[in-house]
Amino acid sequence: MLMRTIIWKELRERPTAMIASLLAIILSVTALVAIRNVTIFSEKEVAGKLDKLGANVLILPKGVTLQDYYSADMHSETIPEEHVAELALSGLTGVEAISPKLCVPTSIDGRNVILTGILPQADIQKLAAWQGGMLFKKHEGCKAKINVVDAKGDAPEALAERRALQNLNENEVILGADYAAMNGLAPGDTLKLLGEQFSVLTTLPESGTVDDGRVFAHLHTVQRLTKSGEVVNIIEVVGCCEDVANGLVSDMQTILPDTKIVTIANVVETQVSINRMMTNLSYLFLAILVAVGGASMASASFANVIERRREIGTLMALGATPRFVTQLFLAKAILLGFAGGIAGYIVGSILAMFLGPYFADVSVLPIPSLAFVASGIAILVTLVASYFPARQASNLDPCICFKEV
Amino acid sequence: MLQLESVRKVYRKKQDEVVALDTTNLEIPEGDYVAIIGPSGSGKTTLLSILGAMSAPSEGRILLDGESVYDLPINQRAELRQNKIGFVFQTFNLIPYLTAMENVQIPMLLAKKNVGDQQQKAEELLIKVGLKDRLFHKPAELSVGQQQRVALARMLANDPAIILADEPTGNLDPDTKEQVMSFLTQFNEEGRTIVMVTHDLSAAERAKRTLTLSEGMICSSEKESLLKLA
Numbered sequence: 001m002l003m004r005t006i007i008w009k010e011l012r013e014r015p016t017a018m019i020a021s022l023l024a025i026i027l028s029v030t031a032l033v034a035i036r037n038v039t040i041f042s043e044k045e046v047a048g049k050l051d052k053l054g055a056n057v058l059i060l061p062k063g064v065t066l067q068d069y070y071s072a073d074m075h076s077e078t079i080p081e082e083h084v085a086e087l088a089l090s091g092l093t094g095v096e097a098i099s100p101k102l103c104v105p106t107s108i109d110g111r112n113v114i115l116t117g118i119l120p121q122a123d124i125q126k127l128a129a130w131q132g133g134m135l136f137k138k139h140e141g142c143k144a145k146i147n148v149v150d151a152k153g154d155a156p157e158a159l160a161e162r163r164a165l166q167n168l169n170e171n172e173v174i175l176g177a178d179y180a181a182m183n184g185l186a187p188g189d190t191l192k193l194l195g196e197q198f199s200v201l202t203t204l205p206e207s208g209t210v211d212d213g214r215v216f217a218h219l220h221t222v223q224r225l226t227k228s229g230e231v232v233n234i235i236e237v238v239g240c241c242e243d244v245a246n247g248l249v250s251d252m253q254t255i256l257p258d259t260k261i262v263t264i265a266n267v268v269e270t271q272v273s274i275n276r277m278m279t280n281l282s283y284l285f286l287a288i289l290v291a292v293g294g295a296s297m298a299s300a301s302f303a304n305v306i307e308r309r310r311e312i313g314t315l316m317a318l319g320a321t322p323r324f325v326t327q328l329f330l331a332k333a334i335l336l337g338f339a340g341g342i343a344g345y346i347v348g349s350i351l352a353m354f355l356g357p358y359f360a361d362v363s364v365l366p367i368p369s370l371a372f373v374a375s376g377i378a379i380l381v382t383l384v385a386s387y388f389p390a391r392q393a394s395n396l397d398p399c400i401c402f403k404e405v
Numbered sequence: 406m407l408q409l410e411s412v413r414k415v416y417r418k419k420q421d422e423v424v425a426l427d428t429t430n431l432e433i434p435e436g437d438y439v440a441i442i443g444p445s446g447s448g449k450t451t452l453l454s455i456l457g458a459m460s461a462p463s464e465g466r467i468l469l470d471g472e473s474v475y476d477l478p479i480n481q482r483a484e485l486r487q488n489k490i491g492f493v494f495q496t497f498n499l500i501p502y503l504t505a506m507e508n509v510q511i512p513m514l515l516a517k518k519n520v521g522d523q524q525q526k527a528e529e530l531l532i533k534v535g536l537k538d539r540l541f542h543k544p545a546e547l548s549v550g551q552q553q554r555v556a557l558a559r560m561l562a563n564d565p566a567i568i569l570a571d572e573p574t575g576n577l578d579p580d581t582k583e584q585v586m587s588f589l590t591q592f593n594e595e596g597r598t599i600v601m602v603t604h605d606l607s608a609a610e611r612a613k614r615t616l617t618l619s620e621g622m623i624c625s626s627e628k629e630s631l632l633k634l635a
């Protein structure tokens with residue numbers, strides 16, 4: 001027989017008290033794992049968004065509030081188009097692209113569509129080159145991969161990802177994936193738009209965003225057809241890296257004081273703050289785990305020692321050392337902590353998979369490394385909670401074995 | 406040999422002082438079979454605890470084979486109980502959630518014997534006490550007499566030289582009592598020293614000698630006195 005036989009059989013003999021104390025630990029670990037799991041996936045989502053969108057800076061009219069990056073241009077307020085020229089000529093370094101947009105809801109053949117005017121990079125490059133500006137040059141010490149849209153390579157399909165377009169003639173349009181599919185349009189087809197014929201340059205790959213329902217045309221064409229004047233709803237500026245994006249904000253604010261300038265980090269700030277709140281919540285649950293689970297475990301362990309006084313006295317009479325008795329209780333605590341940690345991990349992971357899409361709008365999968373963290377914390381809590389009861393047991397007077405208790 | 410030299414045991418609670426065992430000198434040679442008889446509260450269990458290296462005396466020394474037991478560190482006293490002393494309890498003190506086999510293995514587990522040896526020895530001992538068909542029964546599934554026989558097998562697990570028995574027949578019917586007393590006599594004949602505390606005069610008569618304890622003092626071994634005190 002080994003010590004673990006005694007522990008295991010004793011647990012099976014008196015399961016109720018231990019299940020009750022374990023329940024507090026399982027619930028706390030469940031909450032901890034669920035929150036942590038959702039938080040990690042939410043942070044990954046934010047990091048993914050930032051990575052995908054790059055070091056973008058958005059220039060907006062003052063009164064616009066921003067909720068979603070992809071629909072940042074969908075508002076009725078405008079800023080003058082001349083801001084584009086001011087930016088191009090200002091000599092700001094680290095700018096890879098400037099992409100002004102004008103967004104006008106309209107209908108084509110009785111169907112609602114978002115007509116979006118976009119100024120190709122070639123037009124802006126001509127402007128900068130003419131004035132000898134520093135546009136499209138990397139800043140000193142920049143280690144980012146060069147991502148400049150160039151005249152040779154860049155395909156128009158890259159618009160969805162790069163947020164900028166190299167060339168677009170005034171009689172050409174680019175269609176979002178949903179719009180093209182719904183109207184059965186393909187590159188090379190023609191499309192009648194606000195009384196004029198346009199050639200479909202390309203269709204964009206599906207992005208899952210509002211861009212899928214747009215029709216993109218040259219900015220000046222949209223301005224002319226909709227009689228909007230020389231205005232835009234937004235100017236997207238792509239910096240070469242995150243370092244330069246933050247510096248650009250203050251420089252641009254100086255150049256364009258009547259605009260609102262935000263970075264992508266600002267756009268995802270809400271989600272970041274939710275993540276921060278959930279991280280703090282996980283610390284709170286950790287504190288609850290330590291307090292409630294530990295107190296519950298300590299109480300159950302003390303009760304267990306009192307209940308087993310005669311048994312402990314007998315073991316000591318038969319030759320058990322205080323060290324053996326201490327080990328007997330601490331080994332049991334480790335077993336319970338491990339069981340509580342793993343059970344909490346399983347329940348917490350399942351809970352996170354169900355709650356993740358509702359709470360943080362992210363799909364969540366179990367994270368195996370959390371099993372180690374959960375069981376480690378649970379074992380630590382049960383060990384600390386059982387230490388004093390174990391010491392009490394090892395200090396019992398063995399003569400108790402002669403008494404009726 | 407087990408020797409008590411001027412042993413005194415006093416229990417203190419706040420201002421109160423209770424003398425459980427007064428200045429006692431006693432020699433128990435190897436192979437002796439001593440019955441200690443006395444009324445409740447006379448100090449019998451205290452004497453047994455002191456002899457069993459479980460409760461240090463307030464004064465005096467206990468020598469086992471010439472070595473002062475209570476001068477040993479606590480872990481060595483535990484080893485002494487593992488290897489040299491076997492206990493028999495009035496209420497058997499079996500671990501309720503372990504089988505007869507497992508209960509008998511406990512002293513061997515504490516002495517760090519390997520599992521195979523533990524199982525072999527436990528089976529031999531249970532067969533010796535007539536429980537061959539009860540090896541895997543828990544105490545609750547055994548009769549009172551069978552439980553005491555499991556306790557006797559457990560007591561023999563590490564082959565102790567000294568057996569300390571606390572009212573070993575106190576809870577038993579006459580037939581089972583006779584069985585247990587026969588086993589104790591057999592163990593004594595094998596060369597083990599037995600110190601038995603009892604109220605039962607017929608059990609005490611089976612010992613080689615009988616001591617009486619009264620108010621913490623060993624005072625007489627006359628049969629009439631025994632009857633009065635028991």
